[in-house]
Amino acid sequence: MIRANRKAIQIEYAIRDVVVAAQELERRGEKVLKLNIGDPCQYGFQPPKEATDGVVEALRRGLNGYAPSQGIPEVLEAVERYERWRGSEVPKENLLITAGVTEAIQFTYFSLLGEGDEILLPDPTYPPYITYAKMLGAKPVLYRCREEEGWSPSEEDIRRKITPRTRAIALINPNNPTGALYDERTVKLIGDIAAEHSLPVISDEIYCEITFTGVPAPSTAALLKDVPVIVYNGMSKIFLAPGWRIGYLGLSDPEGVMVEIWDGIMRQARARLSPSSIAQWGFMRALEGDRGYLRDFLRKLKARRDIYVKHFSEMEEFDLSVPEGAFYIFPKIGRRSPWKDDREFVLSLLREEKVLTVHGSGFSPEGGAWHFRAVTLPPEDVIEESMIRLERFMRRHENE
Ligand SMILES: Cc1ncc(COP(=O)(O)O)c(C=O)c1O
CATH class of the missing domain: 3.40.640.10 (Type I PLP-dependent aspartate aminotransferase-like (Major domain))
Structure with a gap:
């Protein structure tokens, strides 16, 4: 085998790595709610x-x-x-x-x-x-x-x-x-x-x-x-x-x-x-150009963020520091059992509820551990549905 540079094959990119698991589900005909990627165009936004x-x-x-x-x-x-x-x-x-x-x-x-x-x-x-x-x-x-x-x-x-x-x-x-x-x-x-x-x-x-x-x-x-x-x-x-x-x-x-x-x-x-x-x-x-389009974009993002904030404030298993910018939320997973780590949490949520997020440790092994990231870009109904599924997921594992 022709060996690759060690530094090259150690490269990881959490945001795209979890997508592989989602694609596998999609190949089997499942519909996945994607809260994983910081690309406004994937959620219907377009440049001015x-x-x-x-x-x-x-x-x-x-x-x-x-x-x-x-x-x-x-x-x-x-x-x-x-x-x-x-x-x-x-x-x-x-x-x-x-x-x-x-x-x-x-x-x-x-x-x-x-x-x-x-x-x-x-x-x-x-x-x-x-x-x-x-x-x-x-x-x-x-x-x-x-x-x-x-x-x-x-x-x-x-x-x-x-x-x-x-x-x-x-x-x-x-x-x-x-x-x-x-x-x-x-x-x-x-x-x-x-x-x-x-x-x-x-x-x-x-x-x-x-x-x-x-x-x-x-x-x-x-x-x-x-x-x-x-x-x-x-x-x-x-x-x-x-x-x-x-x-x-x-x-x-x-x-x-x-x-x-x-x-x-x-x-x-x-x-x-x-x-x-x-x-x-x-x-x-x-x-x-005129950046008036940003007003509409920000209004939508804020409304979508607020849906997350409302749901997370009702779920005692999570802590959410309310974001004041960008288009992400990064809640802390307070109840750890039965998952081994945040990556397993994210993959279980994907497998069981078809909701795709990114594990926090992909952003740093220390500060990101036991967190996950979701984007505030999807339409409100997608966020609502994702939160219903997350709540159901947490209830299902309540006593494990
Ligand atoms: C903080 C930060 N910097 C840079 C980038 C990538 O920027 P670009 O698309 O201009 O390469 C991103 C993409 O998500 C980001 O979140």
Whole structure:
């Protein structure tokens, strides 16, 4: 047998791994209620018209060649304006269009993390932040977020976990999977710790406008003026087109200490040629367009979240920290018996009730254990039906 790189065959992606079990059921003709995937398009949402028109326009104009590696200049300018609207000054020279935030994470990591280096991540976190660090031989170090306080990060734990090998502190605001929204004070606190240790902050703002407070999540680069900030954002969530694979990376570097890191990022960008030119054009039109559609989207998400909140408040086996952003809920499974762990809980729920969620330990073995994630994207009747099935499932196993 030709052996694969050990690092490659150890890769896991919980969100997609559970789908295999669901597909097996579907092959047998079962109908599965899917609460597992953070893709608005799977639940009937579509990108704004301007965005789609932008792609059509790009095709008509014959934008079929490679784009510049950094991004199409007009698109970079639109992102610069968007960041300014967010309150931060990230000049277009410091912006890079990527094939989604995922590619931005890969470029950043490869430039920043060597073998044995450490990166501080929220616990729980979006899994690729862990996976890509491991692929590079670096160590993902998870800092505690306190569920009882809306999953807010523990200052003490961040401080305790900084070592001479720490290369950056990352935050995801709002967070996947918890839906936690960090306020300005929390972001500044992370910035203060980073400044004390001369560390850059990585800020994933892909859900920034998906909040239930009436205002977007704060821009980290706008708030932190004495540390470098790498911001990620893109088309996938706010603009409802994750399949276009368009995102961006922006660097705010007030003291010019990130020149080499940026060079490392840009070298990778050149080596991969460019992201899709037509999708970039659609992204530009989306950025320029009216985001009125978000009002309707947020109204629906909030109503759907509230259905979950109501059901979970009635089931004493669960604790739910009410999410203030993104489109997830991350309840804690209080009664553990008869399941071995949260993965077995999720797989049993799938097998017995045909409701597909994602096990929390897939987002982190510690903070995610004995939790599961469900999305707030499905129509209300699907959520209602799923909750009825979950209640029935819990009753069935009550005395085991
Ligand atoms: C926090 C977070 N960052 C990044 C991504 C992926 O973004 P993209 O589709 O732009 O690669 C996701 C997708 O769920 C996410 O939850």
